[in-house]
Amino acid sequence: MPQLALDIGFCRELDSLQKPVKKGVFRTWEKFRALTLPQLYADRGLRLESLETALDPKIRTVRIGDHWRGVVLAPEAGETFVLLKVLPHDEAIAWGAKQKASINPATRNVEIRDIGRLEELTPAVEGLAAGAPATALFAEFSDKELRSLGIDDDTLRRARTLTSMEQLDAFAPVLPPDQSEVLMYLATGWTVKEVWKDIVAHRAVAEDVPLEPGDFESAIRRTSSRIALVTAPEELSAILDQPFSAWRVFLHPTQHRIAYRSGYSGPAQISGGPGTGKTVVALHRVKYLLGQLAKDERILLTTYTKPLENALRSGLRQLVEDRAAVDRVDICTVDSFAHRVITRSGTRPLKPVSGEVEESYWQRVVDELQLSWTPQFLAQEYRHVILAQDIENETAYRNASRRGRGSALHPNRKPEVWRAVQRFTELLADKGLCTYPQRAALAARLLRESGPPYRHVVVDEAQDLHPAQWRTLRAAVAEQPDDLFIAGDPHQRIYDSKVSLKAVGISVAGRSARLRKNYRSTQEILGWATALLIGRPVGELAGSGHEDTLADCRSALRGTVPVTAAARDAEQELDQLVKQLRGWLSAGVAAEEIGVTTRFNRAVETVLARLRREDIPARSLRSEGTGAKGAVAVGTMHAFKGLEFRCVAVHGARQGAVPFPKAVTPPEVDRVQHDTDLMAERCLLFVAATRAREQLYVSWTGTPSEFLREAGLA
Numbered sequence: 001m002p003q004l005a006l007d008i009g010f011c012r013e014l015d016s017l018q019k020p021v022k023k024g025v026f027r028t029w030e031k032f033r034a035l036t037l038p039q040l041y042a043d044r045g046l047r048l049e050s051l052e053t054a055l056d057p058k059i060r061t062v063r064i065g066d067h068w069r070g071v072v073l074a075p076e077a078g079e080t081f082v083l084l085k086v087l088p089h090d091e092a093i094a095w096g097a098k099q100k101a102s103i104n105p106a107t108r109n110v111e112i113r114d115i116g117r118l119e120e121l122t123p124a125v126e127g128l129a130a131g132a133p134a135t136a137l138f139a140e141f142s143d144k145e146l147r148s149l150g151i152d153d154d155t156l157r158r159a160r161t162l163t164s165m166e167q168l169d170a171f172a173p174v175l176p177p178d179q180s181e182v183l184m185y186l187a188t189g190w191t192v193k194e195v196w197k198d199i200v201a202h203r204a205v206a207e208d209v210p211l212e213p214g215d216f217e218s219a220i221r222r223t224s225s226r227i228a229l230v231t232a233p234e235e236l237s238a239i240l241d242q243p244f245s246a247w248r249v250f251l252h253p254t255q256h257r258i259a260y261r262s263g264y265s266g267p268a269q270i271s272g273g274p275g276t277g278k279t280v281v282a283l284h285r286v287k288y289l290l291g292q293l294a295k296d297e298r299i300l301l302t303t304y305t306k307p308l309e310n311a312l313r314s315g316l317r318q319l320v321e322d323r324a325a326v327d328r329v330d331i332c333t334v335d336s337f338a339h340r341v342i343t344r345s346g347t348r349p350l351k352p353v354s355g356e357v358e359e360s361y362w363q364r365v366v367d368e369l370q371l372s373w374t375p376q377f378l379a380q381e382y383r384h385v386i387l388a389q390d391i392e393n394e395t396a397y398r399n400a401s402r403r404g405r406g407s408a409l410h411p412n413r414k415p416e417v418w419r420a421v422q423r424f425t426e427l428l429a430d431k432g433l434c435t436y437p438q439r440a441a442l443a444a445r446l447l448r449e450s451g452p453p454y455r456h457v458v459v460d461e462a463q464d465l466h467p468a469q470w471r472t473l474r475a476a477v478a479e480q481p482d483d484l485f486i487a488g489d490p491h492q493r494i495y496d497s498k499v500s501l502k503a504v505g506i507s508v509a510g511r512s513a514r515l516r517k518n519y520r521s522t523q524e525i526l527g528w529a530t531a532l533l534i535g536r537p538v539g540e541l542a543g544s545g546h547e548d549t550l551a552d553c554r555s556a557l558r559g560t561v562p563v564t565a566a567a568r569d570a571e572q573e574l575d576q577l578v579k580q581l582r583g584w585l586s587a588g589v590a591a592e593e594i595g596v597t598t599r600f601n602r603a604v605e606t607v608l609a610r611l612r613r614e615d616i617p618a619r620s621l622r623s624e625g626t627g628a629k630g631a632v633a634v635g636t637m638h639a640f641k642g643l644e645f646r647c648v649a650v651h652g653a654r655q656g657a658v659p660f661p662k663a664v665t666p667p668e669v670d671r672v673q674h675d676t677d678l679m680a681e682r683c684l685l686f687v688a689a690t691r692a693r694e695q696l697y698v699s700w701t702g703t704p705s706e707f708l709r710e711a712g713l714a
């Protein structure tokens with residue numbers, strides 16, 4: 001039975017197609033299923049025609065609607081066709097005539113290249129290369145090496161003429177995507193071995209499968225990272241009707257290998273820079289685990305903030321159609337999970353306090369007990385030594401190591417600190433209060449007593465969790481294969497916790513992987529944001545003592561350079577923001593695709609008030625969540641964690657705000673904590689900037705943030 005598969009290129013443009021055209025696609029797809037091959041070619045409504053001027057006879061067009069045609073790859077033998085693009089009649093003919101399909105000799109996947117555009121571009125690029133006395137971009141790689149990675153003769157010839165990244169950028173969009181990806185990675189410093197292992201090996205078929213140069217039918221079925229074989233009408237409706245998210249249908253082979261691996265022998269971890277698809281992989285892992293789940297077993301899918309919890313919920317609903325299966329996944333923040341454990345156990349729940357309130361209670365303790373330490377020192381000793389090591393009594397505290405702390409404390413004075421901690425917890429408990437890590441520590445203890453309620457725990461945004469929260473998660477699932485799946489990026493650590501997973505009983509040795517391809521932001525935005533962190537080493541997620549790096553993280557998307565704007569005063573900065581937002585809106589960006597982020601809640605309120613006065617629809621991320629349509633999202637940089645928008649304005653990136661002095665421990669209190677806090681503030685700006693997909697605008701009044709100045713961005 002013939003069938004019409006969908007190419008990723010067609011899917012990517014789905015959102016710009018009108019409803020009647022999508023309906024036409026549906027009808028066409030159904031006809032392919034209903035007719036035999038001879039009927040298909042004879043059908044007068046479909047008109048599955050070859051093109052007179054086509055460079056490749058396998059490229060045909062098919063009627064989609066009155067003025068619309070689909071460009072189709074029609075294999076000479078076999079019954080699986082691929083819809084490559086849907087365009088107005090004349091454009092479809094012109095585009096189709098220039099495309100050429102081939103089978104990659106290394107991966108045996110189908111590839112489509114825009115041979116017409118390639119021929120147009122070649123003389124210009126070759127001319128440039130001849131004029132410049134530069135080294136060839138791929139000089140260090142032999143033809144044999146390049147061929148082993150799937151670079152075919154045509155691409156090889158062109159690649160040999162390239163002398164700069166800019167020339168590769170010009171060629172990349174018209175080369176077969178898999179080959180252009182290989183060249184991109186080699187050009188950015190990956191070795192042949194790395195590219196083979198991370199990119200090519202997962203696409204390549206076993207060597208003992210004989211290579212049949214004309215067998216497009218088998219090659220199409222093999223190309224799962226770019227061609228979707230849709231088998232049921234409901235599946236097609238889901239792709240056509242929902243806003244198209246490529247990640248639901250097409251995973252990168254590296255992502256696929258991690259998400260669908262048939263069983264990790266223990267906790268597994270993925271790391272990767274911003275926008276590399278860690279959340280996407282975590283969601284697919286949940287889908288995989290749901291397929292393995294025995295009766296009465298459940299999964300916990302957890303993250304850091306409420307907006308992210310909502311994003312995970314809607315992501316999972318998009319990915320898993322079976323509602324009963326989705327109901328077997330509890331989705332919540334780690335903190336609300338801890339709260340749930342406590343209330344279910346019948347223990348009186350205490351309400352966690354903000355940092356400011358906490359400090360005021362420490363001040364009371366200092367005054368009452370006439371201590372010489374600052375409230376900040378005591379708060380940190382409690383958080384980073386006592387709660388971090390799960391210390392429950394004075395003897396344990398006396399024996400506890402303070403390694404990693406940058407403040408001195410004579411062992412003889414530990415009893416005094418212990419008394420202060422006791423008084424602090426008493427004062428809070430009297431008012432029904434606690435701190436967040438305290439709540440997590442209690443939940444972990446209760447779970448250890450009651451036993452683990454879950455079969456699998458999947459953790460997103462793992463980089464900011466406190467050791468007590470890790471203990472809660474560890475206790476939520478028994479130690480066994482596939483117990484914990486952890487996703488995070490240490491470059492996005494914006495709170496003050498640094499954790500060694502091993503120390504909390506989670507070893508990911510031999511089960512960790514990295515994602516390097518950024519799917520979200522343009523290379524311009526990614527490069528701009530990465531400049532903020534250059535020369536600032538960041539420790540690995542698992543706290544192994546090794547460093548993590550963003551050097552190999554790249555995006556294949558191109559766009560405009562981020563815009564920065566200095567303002568005389570707050571009023572002018574708001575005027576400029578309004579102008580920028582109006583510019584985006586009038587260029588056709590929907591309001592909900594825009595985010596404005598600031599360092600402080602107070603500034604969020606000011607921005608919201610101004611936008612409302614200007615009749616620009618706006619919503620607060622904190623009170624109205626991520627779901628509201630038709631309004632610009634305004635929120636703090638902390639609340640922007642994990643989210644994304646087409647256009648992002650970072651408002652108030654001034655000295656005095658980023659870094660915020662109150663959020664940075666003075667070096668005289670603790671010099672190590674000072675460095676950690678300063679780095680967290682730097683990462684905060686990095687996180688804010690990397691939320692932008694296409695356009696980034698950064699503004700300030702007075703002196704720009706020292707982070708911008710140091711990176712040469714202001």
Ligand SMILES: Nc1ncnc2c1ncn2[C@@H]1O[C@H](COP(=O)(O)OP(=O)(O)OP(=O)(O)O)[C@@H](O)[C@H]1O
Nearest residue numbers: 246247251252274275276277278279280519520642
């Ligand atoms: N295979 C894919 N195909 C298409 N789009 C993808 C793919 N993987 C991820 N994306 C898209 O890339 C963007 C970033 O993905 P995701 O949020 O999972 O990244 P992340 O690594 O968790 O980001 P961050 O750490 O910055 O929060 C999303 O828009 C997602 O839909």
